[in-house]
Amino acid sequence: MANLLATEPSAYLKSAAHQPVHWLPWGDAAFTRAREEKKPILLDIGAVWCHWCHVMDGESYENPEVAEILNRDFVCIKVDRDERPDVDARYQRAVQALSGQGGWPLTAFLTPDGEVFFGGTYFPPDNNSYGRPGFHRVLMEIARAYREERDRVVTNARAIRAHVVQTLNEAKPGAVSADLVSGAADQMARLFDVRYGGFGSAPKFPHPAAIEFLLACWHDGKGGLAWQREIVDKTLTGMARGGIRDHLGGGFHRYAVDERWIVPHFEKMSYDNSELLRAYLSAYQALGTPLFKDVATGIVDWVLDVMADKDSAAFATSQDADLTFGDDGDYWTWTLGEATAQLTAREAAVAASVFEIQETGEMHHNAKKNVLWWKQDPASDDEWPVLRSAMKKLKAARDRRNAPFVDRTAYVNWNAMMAGAFLQAGAVLDRPECNALALKVLQRIWSEAWDVGSGMSHVLGRSEPRGMLDDNVQSAAAFLDAYEATGESRHGALARTARSPPRRRCRQRPRPGVVRIDAAACGGLGSAPGHTDRSRRAAR
Amino acid sequence: MHPVTRIEVAGPPGEGPACAMHLLALQTYRPRKVVVRKIAERPAATVCIGTSCSLPVTTPEQLATLLEA
Numbered sequence: 339m340a341n342l343l344a345t346e347p348s349a350y351l352k353s354a355a356h357q358p359v360h361w362l363p364w365g366d367a368a369f370t371r372a373r374e375e376k377k378p379i380l381l382d383i384g385a386v387w388c389h390w391c392h393v394m395d396g397e398s399y400e401n402p403e404v405a406e407i408l409n410r411d412f413v414c415i416k417v418d419r420d421e422r423p424d425v426d427a428r429y430q431r432a433v434q435a436l437s438g439q440g441g442w443p444l445t446a447f448l449t450p451d452g453e454v455f456f457g458g459t460y461f462p463p464d465n466n467s468y469g470r471p472g473f474h475r476v477l478m479e480i481a482r483a484y485r486e487e488r489d490r491v492v493t494n495a496r497a498i499r500a501h502v503v504q505t506l507n508e509a510k511p512g513a514v515s516a517d518l519v520s521g522a523a524d525q526m527a528r529l530f531d532v533r534y535g536g537f538g539s540a541p542k543f544p545h546p547a548a549i550e551f552l553l554a555c556w557h558d559g560k561g562g563l564a565w566q567r568e569i570v571d572k573t574l575t576g577m578a579r580g581g582i583r584d585h586l587g588g589g590f591h592r593y594a595v596d597e598r599w600i601v602p603h604f605e606k607m608s609y610d611n612s613e614l615l616r617a618y619l620s621a622y623q624a625l626g627t628p629l630f631k632d633v634a635t636g637i638v639d640w641v642l643d644v645m646a647d648k649d650s651a652a653f654a655t656s657q658d659a660d661l662t663f664g665d666d667g668d669y670w671t672w673t674l675g676e677a678t679a680q681l682t683a684r685e686a687a688v689a690a691s692v693f694e695i696q697e698t699g700e701m702h703h704n705a706k707k708n709v710l711w712w713k714q715d716p717a718s719d720d721e722w723p724v725l726r727s728a729m730k731k732l733k734a735a736r737d738r739r740n741a742p743f744v745d746r747t748a749y750v751n752w753n754a755m756m757a758g759a760f761l762q763a764g765a766v767l768d769r770p771e772c773n774a775l776a777l778k779v780l781q782r783i784w785s786e787a788w789d790v791g792s793g794m795s796h797v798l799g800r801s802e803p804r805g806m807l808d809d810n811v812q813s814a815a816a817f818l819d820a821y822e823a824t825g826e827s828r829h830g831a832l833a834r835t836a837r838s839p840p841r842r843r844c845r846q847r848p849r850p851g852v853v854r855i856d857a858a859a860c861g862g863l864g865s866a867p868g869h870t871d872r873s874r875r876a877a878r
Numbered sequence: 879m880h881p882v883t884r885i886e887v888a889g890p891p892g893e894g895p896a897c898a899m900h901l902l903a904l905q906t907y908r909p910r911k912v913v914v915r916k917i918a919e920r921p922a923a924t925v926c927i928g929t930s931c932s933l934p935v936t937t938p939e940q941l942a943t944l945l946e947a
Contacts, residue, residue, distance in 0.1 A: 516879050554909035558880050623907035765904035823904065825915025 347800065348418040349745055350386035354395060358405035361416045364425055372413040372450035378484045378491075379452075380412045380477075383426050383444040385419045386745050387592075387605035387656040389666075390460045391443040396663050397463045398473045404463070407474070411481035419444075420655055420749060421796070424806055433457035435502050447480050453495035456480055523555050523566065530569050534598050535576030541603075543593045544582070544610060546617035549573055553617075553624055567625075574621055577614075578633045581700070581709035584670065585693070586733040587643070588636030590614050591659075591670075600711045601700050604659035604667035604742075608645060608752045611637050612759040619759075619766045631767070638763050638772060641756065644744060651778035652798055653756040655749055658742035664703070669739050671699065671707040672732070680735045685728035688721050748798035750787045753779050754812035758819040765823065773823060780820055783813055784832055794836065810836055881928030883908040885945075889921030896921040898938040906945050 342362055344355035354361055362368040372379050382399070384391030398404045408414050419426040419442060426444070432454035434440040439459055446457035461473035484491055526548050529537040536542045549570055556566035577583060580599025582591050589611050591602035615637045622630040645654040659667050677695050678686040689695060692714060699708030710732075716725050757776040764773035787795045787809070794809035795801055817833035820826070885903040889896020899921065903913045922934040923941045935941050 514879070519879065553907075557907065557909055620907060623905060762904075765901060768901070822913040822915070825900070825917070 343416060346418075347747075347797075348386075348421050349743070349747070350384060350391075350418040350420075351416055353386065354399065354416055357395065357399045358402050358409075359399050359414050360405075360409050361414050364415055364417045364422060368413055368415045369450060369452060372448075375413065377411060377413050377450070378455075378480065379448040379450065380408060380414045381417065381429060381444070381446040381448055382415070383417045383419050383422075383429060383446070384442050385656075386743065387607065387658050388442045389603060389605070389659050392660070392663050394443050394445075394460055394473075398461070401463065404474060404477070407477045407481065411477070411484075413450075420745070420747065422803070423751075423808065424803075429454060429457070431506050432498060432502050433459075435506055436498060449492055449495050451495075453492075453499050455491050455495040455498065519555065523552060526552060527565060527569065530573075531597060532572070535569075535572035535574070536597070536599065537573075539597045541593050541595050542582075542597055542599060544577060544590065544614055545573075546610075546613040549617045550620055553620055557624060570621055571625070571627070574618060574627075574630055574633070578618075578629055579712035581711035583633065583636075584640065585710045585712065586729055586736055588638070588640035590637070601709055602667075604670050606640075606657045608641075608653055608655050608749075609755055611641065611645075612752070612755040615641075615756075615759040616762055619762050623766055634763060635767060638760070638767065638769065641760075642771075642775075645756075646775060647746065647748075648775060648778075650748075651775070651782045652746075652748035653753050653779065655745040655747050655752060657744045661740055661742050666701060666703040668704070668707065669736070669742055671701055671709055673699070673704075673706040673708070675706075676735075677708070677732060680731045681728050685724055685731070688716055688724045689728040689732070692716055692725055749809075750783055750794050750796055750798060751806075751808040751812040753798065754783060754809070754816040757783075758812075758816040761816070761819040761823045776816075777820060777824070780813075780816055780829075783816075787813070788836065880910065882910045882912060884912045884914065884926040885923065885941075886914040886916065886926070887921075887923045887941075888916040888918035890919065891917055894921065895937055896923075899923045899935075899941045902938050902941055902945070908945075 340355045341360050343351040346352060346363055417425055429444055429446045430440040433444055433446050437458050441459050443460055445461055446454050448454055461476055462470055463474060464472035537545055552566045553570050556563060576599050580594060582594045582599045582602040589606050591604050592607055592610060593603055595601050615634055618630045618634040622634060644657060661669050672695060674695055674697050677689060681689060692712060693710040694713040695708045698705050701707035716722050757779045760772040760776035764770060782798060786798050793805045794813055795804040796806055796809055814833045814837035817829050817836060821829035821833060887896055887900045887903055900915050921936050924934050925932045925944045932944050935944060
């Protein structure tokens with residue numbers, strides 16, 4: 339029998355409808371039930387593109403024994419983080435404060451008032467060798483603690499909440515100073531990996547905003563600080579050569595598991611790619627590096643090919659890593675045999691040398707599978723056309739494979755971000771079709787998402803949720819881009835209008851007991867059901 | 879802390895020097911850049927950095943020189 343997720347619009351929630359866990363969607367009904375039944379809440383926040391969410395679904399939430407414990411001792415809520423970034427932001431902070439790590443799947447245990455008392459990310463079904471406790475044991479222990487030591491659990495949850503509100507609120511009042519800016523740049527420099535580019539070590543995320551920030555710092559210093567340019571150059575080049583870039587289809591996967599950018603987690607996100615598109619375009623504008631233009635062109639081509647719905651004027655959200663549970667990105671990778679079967683002997687030799695395609699590849703689940711990453715340039719000028727022909731054939735062969743799921747939910751914030759990046763691309767790459775599509779998307783956002791009383795909705799074509807900061811701010815920013823690109827004053831007016839309602843809403847006091855979907859609009863820390871005042875004040 | 883760069887391009891709509899200067903303004907990298915396109919009879923572009931503005935120029939080549947400075 340399907341649980342209550344079957345009628346949810348989210349593809350991720352729908353995919354859990356067959357699970358034996360009696361999932362409830364986020365909402366008052368779930369919290370009311372927890373209060374009435376005096377049970378703790380298990381909150382699972384995931385996403386359709388999230389590999390380890392699917393792993394945990396398969397290992398634990400589809401297991402009848404686990405479901406029995408959950409259904410007996412907990413009220414279970416499943417949330418799609420793309421649909422509810424406000425709920426996600428709030429609980430990520432709390433779990434991070436508790437366990438030192440965040441991410442997805444987010445597994446949080448709450449009191450019926452919505453306060454976190456324990457949490458983590460992925461839990462294996464049984465205790466594993468990395469020292470992570472097994473989910474089964476965790477559930478038994480938490481159910482016991484809640485039954486036998488409820489007062490202590492509730493007190494702890496309040497203390498955690500106070501800690502999160504007081505110390506983890508990143509927004510602080512005060513003017514921006516030169517020291518603040520140079521301090522931020524210095525911190526980025528300390529995290530910079532001089533060998534492979536990027537920040538920190540494995541796993542490596544792109545951080546395009548840091549790149550744009552350092553590029554601006556370098557430019558403001560009139561080219562004075564060479565290290566700022568070096569970070570920009572090396573990071574953008576490292577990512578462009580790595581397997582984190584989809585060399586055949588264009589665009590970037592979400593992150594690399596290694597410090598050399600070679601083996602990615604293969605899901606491709608709209609918001610990462612729109613920010614990366616801007617970073618590569620800006621760096622090309624500032625530095626003139628041809629590779630950066632190629633990379634930007636690849637992102638645009640991928641978006642037009644896979645993510646854009648030109649008729650309805652919308653950009654999709656994400657493309658999954660895997661076709662089936664546990665294939666670990668087989669769609670994107672190649673055995674030597676798969677590659678050579680598509681190519682002439684010369685093409686195969688050149689492609690194998692450039693992309694390091696060998697009998698043994700980089701993937702753990704299947705040692706024969708190679709990630710395409712740019713190990714070295716073709717050996718001579720006459721090899722370049724051979725390589726281009728090989729890449730075209732490999733792309734055509736990949737296009738004949740069954741492709742991973744594309745989530746076509748049209749989120750307003752991410753559509754606006756991509757529209758803005760496309761307006762920059764239209765000018766810098768001189769591709770008017772990018773402008774045309776971006777303006778159509780923005781027109782749709784204006785006519786379908788905007789409401790004068792409550793701001794932007796979060797999803798095109800759905801009236802709720804609405805009024806979140808990101809949707810309004812990203813739309814306003816994209817309307818400004820449209821104003822610059824077209825000179826039409828109505829776009830400037832739309833930008834001014836779109837950014838005003840959340841400010842008005844933030845001054846309102848939320849009604850107690852109501853989960854305010856615009857909580858994140860007011861500074862990042864959302865309000866718990868029934869507990870709103872303190873966080874709201876702190877968030878201002 | 880650092881000034882805004884405001885590039886204003888005026889001129890007739892459609893192809894021509896104003897359109898080319900508008901595209902050049904959009905293609906130029908400047909942190910805190912604002913591009914304003916206005917419709918006027920004759921093409922003219924000005925670049926203001928903070929509160930000091932250039933004299934108007936009328937061709938993309940002249941604008942490029944201004945933006946390189």
